Amino acid sequence: MAFLTMRSPSPVLYNVTMSKDYTAFANRLRKMAKHYGKWARRKEIEVYRVYDADLDEFPILVDRYAEQVYVSLYHRKGEIWTEEDYQDRKLAYRDIITEVLGVGRDNVFFKLRKRQRGTEQYEKLSIVKREFTVVENGLGFIVNLTDYLDTGLYADHRDTRMMVAERVAKAGKEVRVLHLFAYTCSFGVYAAAAEAFRVDNLDVSNTYLEWGKRNFELNEIDASKHRFIRTDILEWLREPKLTKYDLIIITPPTFSNSKQMKEPFDLQADHLKLINNCTPKLNEGGSILFATNARKFKFDESNVMGASSVKEITKQTLPQDFRKKNLHRVWEVK
16 A cells, blocks of 8 residues: 655745745644654555644645545635635645645645535536545545545545444344445445445435445445445335345435435435434344534434434544544434
């Protein structure tokens, strides 16, 4: 597994278009890169967060994807950016990142993140299709830093995925796993690699389910032994099913108005429908992991039906390299 060696601290050559002093950002980036670079090598992790909007004056995210760097610039509420503003910021950050992290300019990718609605975060942005493979906990995943706003692998759920694998392995029986809103099926890869008997991956997008199949095949997992189902998930849950599951993972969007769904999905309004249609599909002793990154979401625990317990387990799922504690939330329903 190849990691780039950090260069010794050296003066950063700032772009002449800078309108402010970026020295504090450069120093912080250098410090975090040194610390988390060593940590990631010990853990055998190629995707990790280097800079987590640590300084209020520089509200960006810098993530390593092996030898590539993915930078998220955030459009704060009330801010007005021209295209020239965006390009100037990109140039300023790029000069520092390439110097401090020792990567080429062509290996630094930028995305401007604004407030999203519907399926915007999943819509195709370009046709470059610059895919490559990264390693996480001994498993390989295909990522794409150019074509979509999201890369194909949510690194903040690295520990949650490992939790799934550990539970499957510990069960020591023919475990059946269901993942709703499976995206590129990374949870399914972990479950199947831990020798789950069957993983059912459900999503409304064929593009992402095919991506998920390729992730299975990359890890030499026989995809034919598992299922990749394109469907309206709420409608699928309402249908009578003979199969019951030992573990159900739900990672829903905040909102979706996909054409594949009979009606729009709203997380706050519909999360109980999701969960209450899942609890009857659990085997005795089974559980649901429900995860969201919606900051204003309120879990209606008191109206979950058929559960012996509902517990928030967010603290157990936040990776060390993600310092912002409001990144995501996870609940377990037993």
